[in-house]
Amino acid sequence: DTTPAAPAAASTLPFLDQGSDVPPEFDLLWEAWDALEKDYYGDLPDTPEMVGGLVTGMLRAAERETDSELDREATADEVITAVVDILEQDLGTLPATDRLTYGAINGVMFRLDDDYTFLRDPEQARFFNEGLSGSFEGIGARVAEAEGGGVRIVEPFEGQPAWNAGIRRDDVILAVDDEDVTGMSLSDAIDLIRGPKGTDVLLLVKSPEQEARDVTVTRDTISIPVVEYELRDDGIAYLRLGEFSSPAEVQVHAALKEMLAQNPTGLVLDLRGNPGGLLRSAVDISSEFVPEGPILIERFKDGEEQVYEATGKGSAFDIPLVVLVNEGSASASEILAGAVQDTGRGILLGTTTFGKGSVQVPHQLSDGSLLSVTTARWFTPNDRLIHGEGLAPDIEVKEAAADSGETEDVQLLEAVKYLLEHQQPSP
Numbered sequence: 001d002t003t004p005a006a007p008a009a010a011s012t013l014p015f016l017d018q019g020s021d022v023p024p025e026f027d028l029l030w031e032a033w034d035a036l037e038k039d040y041y042g043d044l045p046d047t048p049e050m051v052g053g054l055v056t057g058m059l060r061a062a063e064r065e066t067d068s069e070l071d072r073e074a075t076a077d078e079v080i081t082a083v084v085d086i087l088e089q090d091l092g093t094l095p096a097t098d099r100l101t102y103g104a105i106n107g108v109m110f111r112l113d114d115d116y117t118f119l120r121d122p123e124q125a126r127f128f129n130e131g132l133s134g135s136f137e138g139i140g141a142r143v144a145e146a147e148g149g150g151v152r153i154v155e156p157f158e159g160q161p162a163w164n165a166g167i168r169r170d171d172v173i174l175a176v177d178d179e180d181v182t183g184m185s186l187s188d189a190i191d192l193i194r195g196p197k198g199t200d201v202l203l204l205v206k207s208p209e210q211e212a213r214d215v216t217v218t219r220d221t222i223s224i225p226v227v228e229y230e231l232r233d234d235g236i237a238y239l240r241l242g243e244f245s246s247p248a249e250v251q252v253h254a255a256l257k258e259m260l261a262q263n264p265t266g267l268v269l270d271l272r273g274n275p276g277g278l279l280r281s282a283v284d285i286s287s288e289f290v291p292e293g294p295i296l297i298e299r300f301k302d303g304e305e306q307v308y309e310a311t312g313k314g315s316a317f318d319i320p321l322v323v324l325v326n327e328g329s330a331s332a333s334e335i336l337a338g339a340v341q342d343t344g345r346g347i348l349l350g351t352t353t354f355g356k357g358s359v360q361v362p363h364q365l366s367d368g369s370l371l372s373v374t375t376a377r378w379f380t381p382n383d384r385l386i387h388g389e390g391l392a393p394d395i396e397v398k399e400a401a402a403d404s405g406e407t408e409d410v411q412l413l414e415a416v417k418y419l420l421e422h423q424q425p426s427p
Contacts (some may be wrong), residue, residue: 057107122368127239175204266419276331300323321346330354338380357386
């Protein structure tokens with residue numbers, strides 16, 4: 001849930017004591033700083049660092065070089081006024097104030113060296129909120145950051161725009177509408193790829209062992225396939241969870257109820273490529289499999305912590321369980337995987353998870369933009385740090401290379417094999 005920004009207050013850094021000589025649009029800067037001081041998990045930069053970030057961000061937003069002559073001990077209103085004067089003299093006219101304001105905030109965020117604390121403008125905030133609701137407008141694919149840069153297609157949703165345009169698993173998007181995304185953060189690249197239904201986006205796509213090619217995709221309303229499930233002929237139940245969004249809890253519960261009524265002998269829970277989602281959903285869905293005890297520990301910068309316990313309301317406590325994970329399993333996926341592994345409820349099979357174990361609180365600013373602020377770190381029930389580490393599987397099985405000619409899902413086959421070999425004899 002988004003948290004309305006609190007009124008600006010006097011900062012602990014004199015640099016950000018709000019002055020009265022700057023355009024009111026820059027009030028967003030103080031809203032953002034108030035959120036950082038209140039919630040940010042890490043250390044905040046000192047005044048010279050903040051001035052440097054502010055100046056760099058504003059001038060980059062105006063596509064101008066950084067001016068190193070500005071006073072690094074000045075206050076924010078003095079710096080903003082000085083940069084505005086420089087730009088007016090240089091350009092003759094001032095760029096849009098909101099553009100400069102976002103530049104100022106992004107410049108400050110950059111100095112935090114935290115990829116997960118960042119600003120979404122109002123349009124990007126809309127895309128983000130639509131994604132959490134289970135639908136959005138875009139090309140229809142799960143993605144991850146590609147090794148060496150770009151956006152890797154983890155899974156194109158069959159029958160949706162990317163799939164229909166010929167984009168397949170392990171393809172890499174190198175550019176969007178002729179803008180290079182190989183050096184861009186994943187979230188920024190996704191913001192470029194998404195867009196209104198009916199509009200075209202030109203993607204430069206490289207498939208394994210092929211030359212890069214241009215692919216035009218017509219965006220559409222995307223319904224995320226949150227849950228896919230089946231009871232296999234060998235008696236093993238299979239449940240794939242795409243993300244931890246609002247519909248996921250209900251769909252997972254319904255899928256388990258239907259399959260468990262048919263008495264499967266084991267369950268494969270597939271979290272590969274699942275980027276995470278809502279903390280509440282992670283706890284509730286984990287509680288479907290873990291009967292009691294802690295699901296995760298959330299620890300704040302002051303040493304305080306909150307322990308999230310299993311709800312005790314699950315339905316799949318006893319069935320043998322294998323959880324499939326890979327480098328695309330992140331955040332809420334790692335909460336569930338860590339709880340299963342630490343409690344001995346099941347095993348992890350696949351490759352090491354992504355390692356995104358930090359908590360972001362979204363602060364809605366007064367213009368509709370959204371500031372995500374890292375507030376805490378997540379630890380597994382056995383107090384293992386997730387962030388930057390990931391979770392190693394109990395059984396490592398790598399995916400078949402895209403150019404190997406292998407058509408079978410080797411990780412799923414190994415999971416099924418494990419469950420069949422470890423079946424408990426009937427009483």
